[in-house]
Amino acid sequence: MIESGGAVKLETPPPVNASVSVPAGTSVPGCEETNSCFIPFEVIVGVGGEVTWSNDDTAAHTVTAGSPTDGPSGEFDSSLFFAGATFSHTFESAGTFPYFCFVHPWMNGIVVVPGFTVKELACDFGDSLITDYQFVIGLQSLIDNGEITPSVTNSQEPNIDSAIQIPEWIQNNSGWWCEGAISENNFFQGVDFLVNEGILKFP
Numbered sequence: 001m002i003e004s005g006g007a008v009k010l011e012t013p014p015p016v017n018a019s020v021s022v023p024a025g026t027s028v029p030g031c032e033e034t035n036s037c038f039i040p041f042e043v044i045v046g047v048g049g050e051v052t053w054s055n056d057d058t059a060a061h062t063v064t065a066g067s068p069t070d071g072p073s074g075e076f077d078s079s080l081f082f083a084g085a086t087f088s089h090t091f092e093s094a095g096t097f098p099y100f101c102f103v104h105p106w107m108n109g110i111v112v113v114p115g116f117t118v119k120e121l122a123c124d125f126g127d128s129l130i131t132d133y134q135f136v137i138g139l140q141s142l143i144d145n146g147e148i149t150p151s152v153t154n155s156q157e158p159n160i161d162s163a164i165q166i167p168e169w170i171q172n173n174s175g176w177w178c179e180g181a182i183s184e185n186n187f188f189q190g191v192d193f194l195v196n197e198g199i200l201k202f203p
């Protein structure tokens, strides 16, 4: 079941990345009856995850966030991409992202990026269920949503990549806070550290 952004719990770690096929024959109506204009119709990725669409049809298509009735949302748009080509987009915040093909508006799909609490994120990181990068991206989305308020500031745009390494003590604290062995304040020292290091941005 799909609920609006933030309602889906991060109970098991969603895959970092996902692939979607634009199958042959989708340039004529019919695939919408079985939700098979994009396969799979629905993909779930974690915050920071990347979805790659491959055009396995002979016709050109688009992957356009939004819906035929409301129009493009502006979240992402491949513009026309041709047979054999791919298009990728990285999802940096939680939410539910419907999309369609601008040329063939019966073609619909959806990307779900589950929301989570600070503690769920800490528990997943403590258990190494998510990568250092996913942890940072997750923290940043919680800061951006006003769910975390660091006590220090960094107004510079962070320059991080998927290979970023977070100090082990922060991962240990995440696991210990998850288990109730240390206080929330201990965990948030790690968040402040990451802001001071320029890894997280606040405000």
Ligand SMILES: [Cu+2]
Pocket (backbone or CB within 6 Å): 026, 027, 060, 061, 062, 101, 102, 103, 104, 107
């Ligand atoms: Cu199309």
